Amino acid sequence: MQSSKLSQLIGELYRHAHQADGWMAFFAMLETEIPSRSTTLMFEDIQTHDTDIVLSRHLNNDELQVYGEHYIHTDLWAGAMADLPLFQFHSSEVVLDRQLLSSEFYADYTKPLDIRYACGAYIENPKIGQAFRVTIQRGHQHNPFSREELQTLNLFVPHLQNALAIYKRNIALESLQRGFDSISNIIDSAAYLLRPDMSIVSQNALAEELLQQDIACIAAGKLSFRSHKLRNTIAQLMNSLQEFTHNRATSCRNYARMEQYQISIEPHLLPSLVPGAQELGALLQIKNSDTNVNIDLAGLEILYGLTNTEAGVTRLLCKGLVVKEISEAMGVKESTIRSHLKAVYAKLDVCSQPELLSKIMASLARTQADVV
Structure with a gap:
């Protein structure tokens, strides 16, 4: 040549x-x-x-x-x-x-x-x-x-x-940009992309609003929250997220509901400039509980084999009500509601309300994705 x-x-x-x-x-x-x-x-x-x-x-x-x-x-x-x-x-x-x-x-x-x-x-x-x-x-x-x-x-x-x-x-630059865009494009909830130690990698506009409103804060470079209950709930979700390993193929999302917020956290690969050296972090989303949760009673009955009453209790629990409020809404004793919940736990193979909420919300998310 x-x-x-x-x-x-x-x-x-x-x-x-x-x-x-x-x-x-x-x-x-x-x-x-x-x-x-x-x-x-x-x-x-x-x-x-x-x-x-x-x-x-x-x-x-x-x-x-x-x-x-x-x-x-x-x-x-x-x-x-x-x-x-x-x-x-x-x-x-x-x-x-x-x-x-x-x-x-x-x-x-x-x-x-x-x-x-x-x-x-x-x-x-x-x-x-x-x-x-x-x-x-x-x-x-x-x-x-x-x-x-x-x-x-x-x-x-x-x-x-x-x-x-x-x-x-x-x-790598394109991947980095896509990683940041995936957070900024979330418009229905405050979204934080976090390292396992809770340090912030990226956040969207609604997340910045929580910081400005002093609901969220940054302490020692890490995300935290003024509310003791909110801070502990998110910490528990973070600790229970077992996918902070090298098993990146595993997909899992944990949910929790509080009086004011619906919270979800899931594994997420952090943007990196070094191909093949991405760190596994977490995507935390906090949504106002005023947003209606469309949980169909018949769907719960069919999906999990619940009775109509058990499905009704489960639906109210997912809407953020506590046992006392559910008993008042249904006009029965609190002990009756607890008995229904015990049956629901057994049918869904869970041991606690957070596990129950995570399983129901994950099923709801999959169903909505299938519809879309």
Whole structure:
């Protein structure tokens, strides 16, 4: 490749490194100089074999998904490349041709896609457990990648590393902005994005109003509340949220109702500028209890096998009434209400009012989401 063309390609890579379209344009230009069928930029977790196809030319989403779900486990070419020197391009010829042609990977995946030869480079270190890999594929009508072509591609490796750092930082910035937007877009309740120690990462306009009204406060850099009852309720919810672990796939929301507020708290990944290093925090939402809670009696009866009376007691409890108020509203003794609640606890497999409220509110949230 002429030095002028090489400089042009490197310039194109840096010019648009922060955009996916820029990488695609660079790959398109590269493929005219080093003929190929497709180019893929892939993130890999070496230990779990989880993949994230960041960019790809010519392979559609279904083809990439099939690879990530199954064929990465049979990709003997990628497995062999992981043991070769890093930060330089290697040809798929490192795998014996007869071994490739007799493999499930070739017969069921690459052959139907007209992928016969490949070359690739790890541009981040797979030995630390995670890596980015650039792979360039050729079809059956092509020849294997030559030594000269690999040497030319190796000239791009340091620039690919630099451009990838730019691209990843831009992705992180976009993720950071989405994290803040997810809080600011909540308009029906005061919302705080918190670290596990209650320090504030972000908050929306209604949350700022609680601070201005001196309902909420910041003490030693951490969110707190003037009301002893509100402060203790939120602390209990925070302590009971067992998802402050590395099990980020788990989804859980805890609820509580007070005389004035409806409170919910759930795990939430905190925005980060470091991809793959996000901290697990919590999203706290505080809504005025004046908001009507639409809990259907028949729905409670069907969903949990409650009697009509048990459903009525449960509904009033969810509206913020205490046992005494429920007994007055229903015209029965407090002991009768407690007996109904004991039956409700047994049917919902809970042991306390907070657990009961959390289960009912979570079901209500799921039902409303399904309707939407």
